[in-house]
Amino acid sequence: MIERKSVNLVSRPNGPPTLENFELVTSSLDEIKDGEILLETKYLSLDPYMRGRMNADKSYAPPVPVGGIMEGECVAEIIDSKNPNFENGEIVAARIGWVTHAISDGIELRKVNQQLAPISTALGVLGMPGHTAWTGLNVIGKAQPGETVVISAATGAVGSLAGQLAKAKGMRVVGVAGGAEKCAFAKSELGYDECFDHKLAADATELRKWLSDAVPKGIDVYFENVGGKTTEAVLPLMNEFGRVSVCGMIAWYSGIGVNDAIRLPAAWRAILTKRLQVRGFIVWDHNDVFDQFFSDTAPLVQSNQITYRETITDGIENAPQAFLDLLDGKNFGKQLVKVS
Ligand SMILES: NC(=O)c1ccc[n+]([C@@H]2O[C@H](COP(=O)([O-])OP(=O)(O)OC[C@H]3O[C@@H](n4cnc5c(N)ncnc54)[C@H](OP(=O)(O)O)[C@@H]3O)[C@@H](O)[C@H]2O)c1
Structure with missing residues:
Protein backbone atom coordinates (compact mmCIF):
# COMPACT_ATOMS: atom_id res chain seq x y z
CA MET A 1 0.00 0.00 0.00
CA ILE A 2 1.40 3.39 -1.00
CA GLU A 3 0.45 6.61 0.71
CA ARG A 4 -0.21 9.25 -1.89
CA LYS A 5 -0.68 12.98 -1.54
CA SER A 6 -2.74 15.01 -3.97
CA VAL A 7 -3.93 18.57 -4.32
CA ASN A 8 -7.69 18.66 -4.77
CA LEU A 9 -10.04 21.44 -5.82
CA VAL A 10 -12.39 22.06 -2.90
CA SER A 11 -14.21 25.19 -4.10
CA ARG A 12 -14.47 27.19 -7.30
CA PRO A 13 -12.93 30.66 -7.44
CA ASN A 14 -14.97 33.73 -8.11
CA GLY A 15 -12.32 35.93 -9.76
CA PRO A 16 -8.66 35.24 -8.97
CA PRO A 17 -8.18 31.88 -7.21
CA THR A 18 -7.00 31.72 -3.59
CA LEU A 19 -5.29 29.07 -1.45
CA GLU A 20 -8.70 28.22 0.06
CA ASN A 21 -9.76 26.73 -3.27
CA PHE A 22 -7.24 23.88 -2.78
CA GLU A 23 -6.66 21.15 -0.22
CA LEU A 24 -3.79 18.72 0.31
CA VAL A 25 -5.30 15.24 0.64
CA THR A 26 -3.63 12.00 1.73
CA SER A 27 -5.02 8.70 0.49
CA SER A 28 -3.70 5.23 -0.21
CA LEU A 29 -3.18 3.41 -3.47
CA ASP A 30 -3.85 -0.32 -3.89
CA GLU A 31 -1.21 -2.78 -5.06
CA ILE A 32 -0.77 -2.69 -8.83
CA LYS A 33 -2.42 -5.43 -10.89
CA ASP A 34 -1.24 -7.15 -14.08
CA GLY A 35 -0.77 -4.59 -16.87
CA GLU A 36 -0.33 -1.68 -14.46
CA ILE A 37 2.61 0.44 -13.34
CA LEU A 38 3.22 2.54 -10.25
CA LEU A 39 4.47 6.08 -10.85
CA GLU A 40 6.29 8.41 -8.48
CA THR A 41 6.13 12.04 -9.55
CA LYS A 42 9.41 13.87 -9.97
CA TYR A 43 8.09 17.17 -11.37
CA LEU A 44 4.60 18.55 -11.74
CA SER A 45 3.95 21.12 -14.46
CA LEU A 46 1.85 24.17 -13.57
CA ASP A 47 0.16 25.78 -16.56
CA PRO A 48 -2.21 28.71 -17.08
CA TYR A 49 -4.92 26.46 -18.63
CA MET A 50 -5.51 24.99 -15.15
CA ARG A 51 -7.30 28.22 -14.19
CA GLY A 52 -10.00 27.35 -16.73
CA ARG A 53 -10.42 23.86 -15.27
CA MET A 54 -11.33 25.44 -11.91
CA ASN A 55 -14.49 26.98 -13.40
CA ALA A 56 -17.77 25.09 -13.53
CA ASP A 57 -18.37 25.68 -17.22
CA LYS A 58 -16.88 23.42 -19.86
CA SER A 59 -14.68 25.21 -22.39
CA TYR A 60 -12.59 23.04 -24.68
CA ALA A 61 -12.17 20.56 -21.82
CA PRO A 62 -14.40 19.52 -18.92
CA PRO A 63 -13.88 21.18 -15.52
CA VAL A 64 -12.20 19.51 -12.55
CA PRO A 65 -15.11 18.45 -10.29
CA VAL A 66 -15.22 19.99 -6.82
CA GLY A 67 -13.43 17.47 -4.59
CA GLY A 68 -11.46 16.12 -7.55
CA ILE A 69 -7.70 16.09 -8.05
CA MET A 70 -6.36 19.08 -9.98
CA GLU A 71 -5.52 18.17 -13.54
CA GLY A 72 -1.95 18.32 -14.81
CA GLU A 73 1.02 16.65 -16.43
CA CYS A 74 3.99 15.23 -14.53
CA VAL A 75 7.27 13.57 -15.25
CA ALA A 76 7.38 10.48 -13.10
CA GLU A 77 9.60 7.50 -12.41
CA ILE A 78 8.29 3.98 -12.72
CA ILE A 79 8.85 2.43 -9.31
CA ASP A 80 6.92 -0.80 -9.88
CA SER A 81 5.75 -2.45 -13.07
CA LYS A 82 3.50 -5.33 -14.00
CA ASN A 83 3.35 -4.10 -17.59
CA PRO A 84 5.82 -5.67 -20.04
CA ASN A 85 6.26 -2.35 -21.89
CA PHE A 86 7.68 -0.50 -18.88
CA GLU A 87 10.60 -1.15 -16.55
CA ASN A 88 11.45 0.17 -13.11
CA GLY A 89 13.56 3.31 -13.33
CA GLU A 90 12.13 4.52 -16.63
CA ILE A 91 10.88 8.13 -16.74
CA VAL A 92 7.60 9.00 -18.41
CA ALA A 93 5.48 12.08 -18.98
CA ALA A 94 1.96 11.36 -17.79
CA ARG A 95 -1.25 13.31 -17.27
CA ILE A 96 -1.79 12.08 -13.71
CA GLY A 97 -2.66 15.39 -12.01
CA TRP A 98 -1.26 17.11 -8.91
CA VAL A 99 -0.20 13.90 -7.17
CA THR A 100 2.87 12.30 -5.64
CA HIS A 101 2.02 8.82 -6.93
CA ALA A 102 -0.35 7.23 -9.43
CA ILE A 103 -1.23 3.90 -10.95
CA SER A 104 -1.36 3.77 -14.74
CA ASP A 105 -2.22 1.18 -17.35
CA GLY A 106 0.56 2.61 -19.51
CA ILE A 107 -1.76 4.12 -22.09
CA GLU A 108 -0.90 7.65 -23.29
CA LEU A 109 2.42 7.76 -21.45
CA ARG A 110 5.39 9.31 -23.24
CA LYS A 111 8.78 7.82 -22.42
CA VAL A 112 11.39 10.47 -21.60
CA ASN A 113 14.97 10.04 -22.83
CA GLN A 114 17.04 10.77 -19.72
CA GLN A 115 20.23 11.16 -21.78
CA LEU A 116 18.86 13.92 -24.00
CA ALA A 117 18.25 16.73 -21.51
CA PRO A 118 17.15 17.17 -17.89
CA ILE A 119 13.87 15.32 -17.44
CA SER A 120 12.06 18.51 -16.40
CA THR A 121 12.32 19.72 -20.01
CA ALA A 122 9.71 17.10 -20.96
CA LEU A 123 7.19 19.46 -19.33
CA GLY A 124 8.64 22.63 -20.84
CA VAL A 125 10.79 23.36 -23.83
CA LEU A 126 10.59 19.72 -25.06
CA GLY A 127 7.03 19.13 -23.91
CA TRP A 284 -3.54 18.73 -28.64
CA ASP A 285 -5.29 19.17 -32.03
CA HIS A 286 -1.78 19.26 -33.51
CA ASN A 287 -0.29 16.02 -32.22
CA ASP A 288 0.50 15.18 -35.84
CA VAL A 289 3.37 17.71 -35.75
CA PHE A 290 4.75 16.70 -32.33
CA ASP A 291 7.51 14.54 -33.86
CA GLN A 292 8.50 17.33 -36.24
CA PHE A 293 8.59 19.87 -33.37
CA PHE A 294 10.65 17.46 -31.28
CA SER A 295 13.15 16.55 -33.97
CA ASP A 296 13.59 20.25 -34.82
CA THR A 297 13.96 21.41 -31.24
CA ALA A 298 15.65 18.65 -29.23
CA PRO A 299 19.04 18.92 -31.00
CA LEU A 300 18.99 22.70 -30.48
CA VAL A 301 18.32 22.23 -26.76
CA GLN A 302 21.00 19.56 -26.52
CA SER A 303 23.59 21.79 -28.18
CA ASN A 304 22.53 24.82 -26.06
CA GLN A 305 21.47 26.78 -29.15
CA ILE A 306 18.06 27.01 -27.52
CA THR A 307 18.03 28.13 -23.93
CA TYR A 308 15.24 27.81 -21.38
CA ARG A 309 14.54 28.94 -17.88
CA GLU A 310 12.60 27.23 -15.10
CA THR A 311 11.09 28.35 -11.81
CA ILE A 312 11.07 25.32 -9.52
CA THR A 313 9.00 25.26 -6.33
CA ASP A 314 9.74 22.55 -3.78
CA GLY A 315 7.03 20.22 -2.48
CA ILE A 316 3.54 19.37 -3.70
CA GLU A 317 2.07 21.18 -0.70
CA ASN A 318 3.39 24.41 -2.21
CA ALA A 319 1.83 23.82 -5.64
CA PRO A 320 -1.26 26.00 -4.96
CA GLN A 321 0.85 29.06 -4.03
CA ALA A 322 3.12 28.46 -7.04
CA PHE A 323 0.04 28.33 -9.26
CA LEU A 324 -1.29 31.63 -7.89
CA ASP A 325 2.16 33.13 -8.50
CA LEU A 326 2.14 31.87 -12.09
CA LEU A 327 -1.16 33.63 -12.75
CA ASP A 328 0.44 36.76 -11.26
CA GLY A 329 3.48 36.60 -13.53
CA LYS A 330 5.89 35.78 -10.69
CA ASN A 331 7.26 32.77 -12.57
CA PHE A 332 10.28 33.29 -14.79
CA GLY A 333 10.13 30.70 -17.56
CA LYS A 334 8.51 27.30 -17.06
CA GLN A 335 6.81 26.89 -13.66
CA LEU A 336 7.44 23.46 -12.13
CA VAL A 337 6.98 21.82 -8.76
CA LYS A 338 9.67 19.40 -7.59
CA VAL A 339 7.66 16.64 -5.98
CA SER A 340 10.28 14.02 -5.13
N1 LIG B 1 -3.52 27.04 -26.95
C1 LIG B 1 -2.82 26.11 -26.32
O1 LIG B 1 -2.91 24.92 -26.62
C2 LIG B 1 -1.92 26.54 -25.20
C3 LIG B 1 -0.95 25.67 -24.68
C4 LIG B 1 -0.08 26.15 -23.68
C5 LIG B 1 -0.21 27.46 -23.22
N2 LIG B 1 -1.20 28.24 -23.74
C6 LIG B 1 -1.35 29.64 -23.30
O2 LIG B 1 -0.15 30.32 -23.60
C7 LIG B 1 0.04 31.36 -22.67
C8 LIG B 1 1.43 31.23 -22.05
O3 LIG B 1 1.47 30.01 -21.33
P1 LIG B 1 2.82 29.55 -20.61
O4 LIG B 1 2.59 28.17 -20.12
O5 LIG B 1 3.97 29.84 -21.48
O6 LIG B 1 2.84 30.50 -19.34
P2 LIG B 1 4.00 31.51 -18.94
O7 LIG B 1 4.12 32.53 -20.03
O8 LIG B 1 5.20 30.76 -18.54
O9 LIG B 1 3.39 32.18 -17.64
C9 LIG B 1 2.31 33.02 -17.69
C10 LIG B 1 2.77 34.47 -17.94
O10 LIG B 1 1.67 35.25 -18.37
C11 LIG B 1 1.96 36.60 -18.11
N3 LIG B 1 0.80 37.28 -17.56
C12 LIG B 1 0.08 36.93 -16.47
N4 LIG B 1 -0.90 37.84 -16.27
C13 LIG B 1 -0.77 38.76 -17.24
C14 LIG B 1 -1.49 39.96 -17.56
N5 LIG B 1 -2.52 40.37 -16.84
N6 LIG B 1 -1.09 40.66 -18.64
C15 LIG B 1 -0.04 40.26 -19.38
N7 LIG B 1 0.68 39.15 -19.12
C16 LIG B 1 0.31 38.41 -18.06
C17 LIG B 1 3.10 36.63 -17.09
O11 LIG B 1 4.26 37.01 -17.79
P3 LIG B 1 4.81 38.53 -17.71
O12 LIG B 1 5.37 38.67 -16.33
O13 LIG B 1 5.79 38.57 -18.78
O14 LIG B 1 3.63 39.43 -17.92
C18 LIG B 1 3.23 35.18 -16.67
O15 LIG B 1 4.55 34.85 -16.31
C19 LIG B 1 -1.10 31.26 -21.66
O16 LIG B 1 -2.11 32.16 -22.03
C20 LIG B 1 -1.57 29.84 -21.83
O17 LIG B 1 -2.92 29.68 -21.45
C21 LIG B 1 -2.04 27.81 -24.70
Whole structure:
Protein backbone atom coordinates (compact mmCIF):
# COMPACT_ATOMS: atom_id res chain seq x y z
CA MET A 1 0.00 0.00 0.00
CA ILE A 2 1.40 3.39 -1.00
CA GLU A 3 0.45 6.61 0.71
CA ARG A 4 -0.21 9.25 -1.89
CA LYS A 5 -0.68 12.98 -1.54
CA SER A 6 -2.74 15.01 -3.97
CA VAL A 7 -3.93 18.57 -4.32
CA ASN A 8 -7.69 18.66 -4.77
CA LEU A 9 -10.04 21.44 -5.82
CA VAL A 10 -12.39 22.06 -2.90
CA SER A 11 -14.21 25.19 -4.10
CA ARG A 12 -14.47 27.19 -7.30
CA PRO A 13 -12.93 30.66 -7.44
CA ASN A 14 -14.97 33.73 -8.11
CA GLY A 15 -12.32 35.93 -9.76
CA PRO A 16 -8.66 35.24 -8.97
CA PRO A 17 -8.18 31.88 -7.21
CA THR A 18 -7.00 31.72 -3.59
CA LEU A 19 -5.29 29.07 -1.45
CA GLU A 20 -8.70 28.22 0.06
CA ASN A 21 -9.76 26.73 -3.27
CA PHE A 22 -7.24 23.88 -2.78
CA GLU A 23 -6.66 21.15 -0.22
CA LEU A 24 -3.79 18.72 0.31
CA VAL A 25 -5.30 15.24 0.64
CA THR A 26 -3.63 12.00 1.73
CA SER A 27 -5.02 8.70 0.49
CA SER A 28 -3.70 5.23 -0.21
CA LEU A 29 -3.18 3.41 -3.47
CA ASP A 30 -3.85 -0.32 -3.89
CA GLU A 31 -1.21 -2.78 -5.06
CA ILE A 32 -0.77 -2.69 -8.83
CA LYS A 33 -2.42 -5.43 -10.89
CA ASP A 34 -1.24 -7.15 -14.08
CA GLY A 35 -0.77 -4.59 -16.87
CA GLU A 36 -0.33 -1.68 -14.46
CA ILE A 37 2.61 0.44 -13.34
CA LEU A 38 3.22 2.54 -10.25
CA LEU A 39 4.47 6.08 -10.85
CA GLU A 40 6.29 8.41 -8.48
CA THR A 41 6.13 12.04 -9.55
CA LYS A 42 9.41 13.87 -9.97
CA TYR A 43 8.09 17.17 -11.37
CA LEU A 44 4.60 18.55 -11.74
CA SER A 45 3.95 21.12 -14.46
CA LEU A 46 1.85 24.17 -13.57
CA ASP A 47 0.16 25.78 -16.56
CA PRO A 48 -2.21 28.71 -17.08
CA TYR A 49 -4.92 26.46 -18.63
CA MET A 50 -5.51 24.99 -15.15
CA ARG A 51 -7.30 28.22 -14.19
CA GLY A 52 -10.00 27.35 -16.73
CA ARG A 53 -10.42 23.86 -15.27
CA MET A 54 -11.33 25.44 -11.91
CA ASN A 55 -14.49 26.98 -13.40
CA ALA A 56 -17.77 25.09 -13.53
CA ASP A 57 -18.37 25.68 -17.22
CA LYS A 58 -16.88 23.42 -19.86
CA SER A 59 -14.68 25.21 -22.39
CA TYR A 60 -12.59 23.04 -24.68
CA ALA A 61 -12.17 20.56 -21.82
CA PRO A 62 -14.40 19.52 -18.92
CA PRO A 63 -13.88 21.18 -15.52
CA VAL A 64 -12.20 19.51 -12.55
CA PRO A 65 -15.11 18.45 -10.29
CA VAL A 66 -15.22 19.99 -6.82
CA GLY A 67 -13.43 17.47 -4.59
CA GLY A 68 -11.46 16.12 -7.55
CA ILE A 69 -7.70 16.09 -8.05
CA MET A 70 -6.36 19.08 -9.98
CA GLU A 71 -5.52 18.17 -13.54
CA GLY A 72 -1.95 18.32 -14.81
CA GLU A 73 1.02 16.65 -16.43
CA CYS A 74 3.99 15.23 -14.53
CA VAL A 75 7.27 13.57 -15.25
CA ALA A 76 7.38 10.48 -13.10
CA GLU A 77 9.60 7.50 -12.41
CA ILE A 78 8.29 3.98 -12.72
CA ILE A 79 8.85 2.43 -9.31
CA ASP A 80 6.92 -0.80 -9.88
CA SER A 81 5.75 -2.45 -13.07
CA LYS A 82 3.50 -5.33 -14.00
CA ASN A 83 3.35 -4.10 -17.59
CA PRO A 84 5.82 -5.67 -20.04
CA ASN A 85 6.26 -2.35 -21.89
CA PHE A 86 7.68 -0.50 -18.88
CA GLU A 87 10.60 -1.15 -16.55
CA ASN A 88 11.45 0.17 -13.11
CA GLY A 89 13.56 3.31 -13.33
CA GLU A 90 12.13 4.52 -16.63
CA ILE A 91 10.88 8.13 -16.74
CA VAL A 92 7.60 9.00 -18.41
CA ALA A 93 5.48 12.08 -18.98
CA ALA A 94 1.96 11.36 -17.79
CA ARG A 95 -1.25 13.31 -17.27
CA ILE A 96 -1.79 12.08 -13.71
CA GLY A 97 -2.66 15.39 -12.01
CA TRP A 98 -1.26 17.11 -8.91
CA VAL A 99 -0.20 13.90 -7.17
CA THR A 100 2.87 12.30 -5.64
CA HIS A 101 2.02 8.82 -6.93
CA ALA A 102 -0.35 7.23 -9.43
CA ILE A 103 -1.23 3.90 -10.95
CA SER A 104 -1.36 3.77 -14.74
CA ASP A 105 -2.22 1.18 -17.35
CA GLY A 106 0.56 2.61 -19.51
CA ILE A 107 -1.76 4.12 -22.09
CA GLU A 108 -0.90 7.65 -23.29
CA LEU A 109 2.42 7.76 -21.45
CA ARG A 110 5.39 9.31 -23.24
CA LYS A 111 8.78 7.82 -22.42
CA VAL A 112 11.39 10.47 -21.60
CA ASN A 113 14.97 10.04 -22.83
CA GLN A 114 17.04 10.77 -19.72
CA GLN A 115 20.23 11.16 -21.78
CA LEU A 116 18.86 13.92 -24.00
CA ALA A 117 18.25 16.73 -21.51
CA PRO A 118 17.15 17.17 -17.89
CA ILE A 119 13.87 15.32 -17.44
CA SER A 120 12.06 18.51 -16.40
CA THR A 121 12.32 19.72 -20.01
CA ALA A 122 9.71 17.10 -20.96
CA LEU A 123 7.19 19.46 -19.33
CA GLY A 124 8.64 22.63 -20.84
CA VAL A 125 10.79 23.36 -23.83
CA LEU A 126 10.59 19.72 -25.06
CA GLY A 127 7.03 19.13 -23.91
CA MET A 128 3.58 20.66 -24.27
CA PRO A 129 4.67 24.34 -24.04
CA GLY A 130 7.44 23.79 -26.60
CA HIS A 131 5.05 21.97 -28.91
CA THR A 132 2.64 24.91 -28.50
CA ALA A 133 5.33 27.46 -29.38
CA TRP A 134 6.42 25.54 -32.49
CA THR A 135 2.84 25.00 -33.66
CA GLY A 136 1.68 28.55 -32.95
CA LEU A 137 4.58 30.02 -34.86
CA ASN A 138 4.83 27.67 -37.82
CA VAL A 139 1.43 26.06 -38.37
CA ILE A 140 -0.93 28.80 -37.19
CA GLY A 141 1.21 31.92 -37.64
CA LYS A 142 2.84 30.66 -40.87
CA ALA A 143 5.89 32.69 -39.89
CA GLN A 144 8.36 33.48 -42.66
CA PRO A 145 11.99 34.68 -42.67
CA GLY A 146 12.22 38.46 -42.96
CA GLU A 147 8.83 39.02 -41.35
CA THR A 148 8.15 40.73 -38.02
CA VAL A 149 6.57 38.86 -35.12
CA VAL A 150 5.37 40.20 -31.78
CA ILE A 151 5.19 37.69 -28.92
CA SER A 152 3.44 38.40 -25.61
CA ALA A 153 4.43 36.66 -22.34
CA ALA A 154 7.74 36.72 -24.20
CA THR A 155 9.88 34.98 -21.59
CA GLY A 156 7.34 32.37 -20.44
CA ALA A 157 7.37 28.68 -21.19
CA VAL A 158 5.72 29.13 -24.59
CA GLY A 159 6.96 32.61 -25.44
CA SER A 160 10.64 31.94 -24.75
CA LEU A 161 10.79 29.13 -27.30
CA ALA A 162 8.58 30.94 -29.82
CA GLY A 163 10.96 33.91 -29.67
CA GLN A 164 14.08 31.83 -30.18
CA LEU A 165 12.57 29.82 -33.03
CA ALA A 166 11.43 33.02 -34.71
CA LYS A 167 14.90 34.52 -34.42
CA ALA A 168 16.49 31.36 -35.81
CA LYS A 169 14.13 31.69 -38.78
CA GLY A 170 15.49 35.16 -39.53
CA MET A 171 12.54 37.22 -38.33
CA ARG A 172 12.46 40.54 -36.52
CA VAL A 173 11.25 39.50 -33.06
CA VAL A 174 9.65 41.88 -30.59
CA GLY A 175 8.47 40.78 -27.16
CA VAL A 176 6.15 42.08 -24.48
CA ALA A 177 6.86 40.93 -20.93
CA GLY A 178 6.29 41.98 -17.33
CA GLY A 179 9.25 43.74 -15.70
CA ALA A 180 12.73 45.01 -16.52
CA GLU A 181 14.46 41.74 -15.65
CA LYS A 182 12.31 39.69 -18.01
CA CYS A 183 12.74 42.25 -20.81
CA ALA A 184 16.52 42.29 -20.36
CA PHE A 185 16.60 38.47 -20.41
CA ALA A 186 14.47 38.41 -23.56
CA LYS A 187 17.04 40.52 -25.39
CA SER A 188 20.29 39.19 -23.93
CA GLU A 189 19.48 35.46 -23.69
CA LEU A 190 16.56 34.76 -26.02
CA GLY A 191 17.63 37.00 -28.91
CA TYR A 192 14.61 39.32 -29.05
CA ASP A 193 15.38 42.49 -31.00
CA GLU A 194 13.24 44.50 -28.59
CA CYS A 195 11.10 43.78 -25.56
CA PHE A 196 8.67 46.11 -23.80
CA ASP A 197 7.44 46.03 -20.23
CA HIS A 198 3.64 46.05 -20.30
CA LYS A 199 3.57 47.02 -16.62
CA LEU A 200 5.20 50.37 -17.43
CA ALA A 201 2.68 51.28 -20.11
CA ALA A 202 -0.17 53.38 -18.76
CA ASP A 203 -2.51 52.00 -21.39
CA ALA A 204 -2.70 50.32 -24.78
CA THR A 205 -2.02 53.59 -26.59
CA GLU A 206 1.31 54.06 -24.84
CA LEU A 207 2.34 50.44 -25.43
CA ARG A 208 1.36 50.81 -29.10
CA LYS A 209 3.56 53.91 -29.40
CA TRP A 210 6.59 51.97 -28.10
CA LEU A 211 5.83 48.97 -30.29
CA SER A 212 5.33 51.02 -33.44
CA ASP A 213 8.87 52.39 -33.22
CA ALA A 214 10.19 48.83 -32.91
CA VAL A 215 8.29 47.46 -35.92
CA PRO A 216 9.17 49.83 -38.79
CA LYS A 217 7.74 47.36 -41.31
CA GLY A 218 4.60 46.63 -39.26
CA ILE A 219 3.65 43.29 -37.69
CA ASP A 220 3.13 40.19 -39.82
CA VAL A 221 2.52 37.69 -37.02
CA TYR A 222 1.19 38.26 -33.52
CA PHE A 223 1.71 35.32 -31.16
CA GLU A 224 -1.08 36.04 -28.69
CA ASN A 225 -0.53 34.72 -25.18
CA VAL A 226 -2.20 37.30 -22.97
CA GLY A 227 -5.09 39.45 -24.28
CA GLY A 228 -5.62 42.69 -22.34
CA LYS A 229 -3.95 45.91 -23.37
CA THR A 230 -1.24 44.10 -25.36
CA THR A 231 -3.82 42.83 -27.86
CA GLU A 232 -5.32 46.27 -28.10
CA ALA A 233 -1.88 47.77 -28.71
CA VAL A 234 -0.89 45.26 -31.37
CA LEU A 235 -3.93 44.88 -33.63
CA PRO A 236 -3.77 48.32 -35.32
CA LEU A 237 -0.06 47.72 -36.12
CA MET A 238 -0.75 44.48 -37.99
CA ASN A 239 0.11 44.42 -41.69
CA GLU A 240 -2.45 43.50 -44.30
CA PHE A 241 -2.83 39.72 -44.53
CA GLY A 242 -1.09 39.34 -41.16
CA ARG A 243 -1.73 36.31 -38.96
CA VAL A 244 -2.77 36.29 -35.32
CA SER A 245 -1.97 33.02 -33.61
CA VAL A 246 -4.35 32.99 -30.65
CA CYS A 247 -2.68 30.75 -28.09
CA GLY A 248 -3.86 32.16 -24.77
CA MET A 249 -5.39 35.16 -23.01
CA ILE A 250 -4.13 34.84 -19.46
CA ALA A 251 -4.85 38.49 -18.60
CA TRP A 252 -8.57 37.69 -18.73
CA TYR A 253 -8.62 34.15 -17.21
CA SER A 254 -9.87 35.35 -13.83
CA GLY A 255 -12.26 37.90 -15.28
CA ILE A 256 -10.13 40.92 -14.40
CA GLY A 257 -10.19 43.74 -16.95
CA VAL A 258 -12.70 42.14 -19.27
CA ASN A 259 -15.01 45.12 -19.02
CA ASP A 260 -12.25 47.54 -20.04
CA ALA A 261 -11.17 45.26 -22.83
CA ILE A 262 -10.87 46.13 -26.48
CA ARG A 263 -14.26 46.78 -28.02
CA LEU A 264 -15.40 44.16 -30.47
CA PRO A 265 -16.08 46.61 -33.33
CA ALA A 266 -12.49 47.91 -33.18
CA ALA A 267 -11.05 44.40 -33.27
CA TRP A 268 -13.44 43.30 -36.00
CA ARG A 269 -12.60 46.38 -38.05
CA ALA A 270 -8.86 45.63 -37.85
CA ILE A 271 -9.51 42.04 -38.91
CA LEU A 272 -11.62 43.16 -41.88
CA THR A 273 -9.64 46.12 -43.15
CA LYS A 274 -6.28 44.38 -42.77
CA ARG A 275 -7.67 41.04 -43.99
CA LEU A 276 -6.12 39.31 -40.97
CA GLN A 277 -6.20 35.61 -40.35
CA VAL A 278 -7.03 35.17 -36.66
CA ARG A 279 -6.87 31.55 -35.63
CA GLY A 280 -7.21 30.05 -32.20
CA PHE A 281 -5.60 26.71 -31.54
CA ILE A 282 -5.35 24.07 -28.86
CA VAL A 283 -2.08 22.21 -28.99
CA TRP A 284 -3.54 18.73 -28.64
CA ASP A 285 -5.29 19.17 -32.03
CA HIS A 286 -1.78 19.26 -33.51
CA ASN A 287 -0.29 16.02 -32.22
CA ASP A 288 0.50 15.18 -35.84
CA VAL A 289 3.37 17.71 -35.75
CA PHE A 290 4.75 16.70 -32.33
CA ASP A 291 7.51 14.54 -33.86
CA GLN A 292 8.50 17.33 -36.24
CA PHE A 293 8.59 19.87 -33.37
CA PHE A 294 10.65 17.46 -31.28
CA SER A 295 13.15 16.55 -33.97
CA ASP A 296 13.59 20.25 -34.82
CA THR A 297 13.96 21.41 -31.24
CA ALA A 298 15.65 18.65 -29.23
CA PRO A 299 19.04 18.92 -31.00
CA LEU A 300 18.99 22.70 -30.48
CA VAL A 301 18.32 22.23 -26.76
CA GLN A 302 21.00 19.56 -26.52
CA SER A 303 23.59 21.79 -28.18
CA ASN A 304 22.53 24.82 -26.06
CA GLN A 305 21.47 26.78 -29.15
CA ILE A 306 18.06 27.01 -27.52
CA THR A 307 18.03 28.13 -23.93
CA TYR A 308 15.24 27.81 -21.38
CA ARG A 309 14.54 28.94 -17.88
CA GLU A 310 12.60 27.23 -15.10
CA THR A 311 11.09 28.35 -11.81
CA ILE A 312 11.07 25.32 -9.52
CA THR A 313 9.00 25.26 -6.33
CA ASP A 314 9.74 22.55 -3.78
CA GLY A 315 7.03 20.22 -2.48
CA ILE A 316 3.54 19.37 -3.70
CA GLU A 317 2.07 21.18 -0.70
CA ASN A 318 3.39 24.41 -2.21
CA ALA A 319 1.83 23.82 -5.64
CA PRO A 320 -1.26 26.00 -4.96
CA GLN A 321 0.85 29.06 -4.03
CA ALA A 322 3.12 28.46 -7.04
CA PHE A 323 0.04 28.33 -9.26
CA LEU A 324 -1.29 31.63 -7.89
CA ASP A 325 2.16 33.13 -8.50
CA LEU A 326 2.14 31.87 -12.09
CA LEU A 327 -1.16 33.63 -12.75
CA ASP A 328 0.44 36.76 -11.26
CA GLY A 329 3.48 36.60 -13.53
CA LYS A 330 5.89 35.78 -10.69
CA ASN A 331 7.26 32.77 -12.57
CA PHE A 332 10.28 33.29 -14.79
CA GLY A 333 10.13 30.70 -17.56
CA LYS A 334 8.51 27.30 -17.06
CA GLN A 335 6.81 26.89 -13.66
CA LEU A 336 7.44 23.46 -12.13
CA VAL A 337 6.98 21.82 -8.76
CA LYS A 338 9.67 19.40 -7.59
CA VAL A 339 7.66 16.64 -5.98
CA SER A 340 10.28 14.02 -5.13
N1 LIG B 1 -3.52 27.04 -26.95
C1 LIG B 1 -2.82 26.11 -26.32
O1 LIG B 1 -2.91 24.92 -26.62
C2 LIG B 1 -1.92 26.54 -25.20
C3 LIG B 1 -0.95 25.67 -24.68
C4 LIG B 1 -0.08 26.15 -23.68
C5 LIG B 1 -0.21 27.46 -23.22
N2 LIG B 1 -1.20 28.24 -23.74
C6 LIG B 1 -1.35 29.64 -23.30
O2 LIG B 1 -0.15 30.32 -23.60
C7 LIG B 1 0.04 31.36 -22.67
C8 LIG B 1 1.43 31.23 -22.05
O3 LIG B 1 1.47 30.01 -21.33
P1 LIG B 1 2.82 29.55 -20.61
O4 LIG B 1 2.59 28.17 -20.12
O5 LIG B 1 3.97 29.84 -21.48
O6 LIG B 1 2.84 30.50 -19.34
P2 LIG B 1 4.00 31.51 -18.94
O7 LIG B 1 4.12 32.53 -20.03
O8 LIG B 1 5.20 30.76 -18.54
O9 LIG B 1 3.39 32.18 -17.64
C9 LIG B 1 2.31 33.02 -17.69
C10 LIG B 1 2.77 34.47 -17.94
O10 LIG B 1 1.67 35.25 -18.37
C11 LIG B 1 1.96 36.60 -18.11
N3 LIG B 1 0.80 37.28 -17.56
C12 LIG B 1 0.08 36.93 -16.47
N4 LIG B 1 -0.90 37.84 -16.27
C13 LIG B 1 -0.77 38.76 -17.24
C14 LIG B 1 -1.49 39.96 -17.56
N5 LIG B 1 -2.52 40.37 -16.84
N6 LIG B 1 -1.09 40.66 -18.64
C15 LIG B 1 -0.04 40.26 -19.38
N7 LIG B 1 0.68 39.15 -19.12
C16 LIG B 1 0.31 38.41 -18.06
C17 LIG B 1 3.10 36.63 -17.09
O11 LIG B 1 4.26 37.01 -17.79
P3 LIG B 1 4.81 38.53 -17.71
O12 LIG B 1 5.37 38.67 -16.33
O13 LIG B 1 5.79 38.57 -18.78
O14 LIG B 1 3.63 39.43 -17.92
C18 LIG B 1 3.23 35.18 -16.67
O15 LIG B 1 4.55 34.85 -16.31
C19 LIG B 1 -1.10 31.26 -21.66
O16 LIG B 1 -2.11 32.16 -22.03
C20 LIG B 1 -1.57 29.84 -21.83
O17 LIG B 1 -2.92 29.68 -21.45
C21 LIG B 1 -2.04 27.81 -24.70
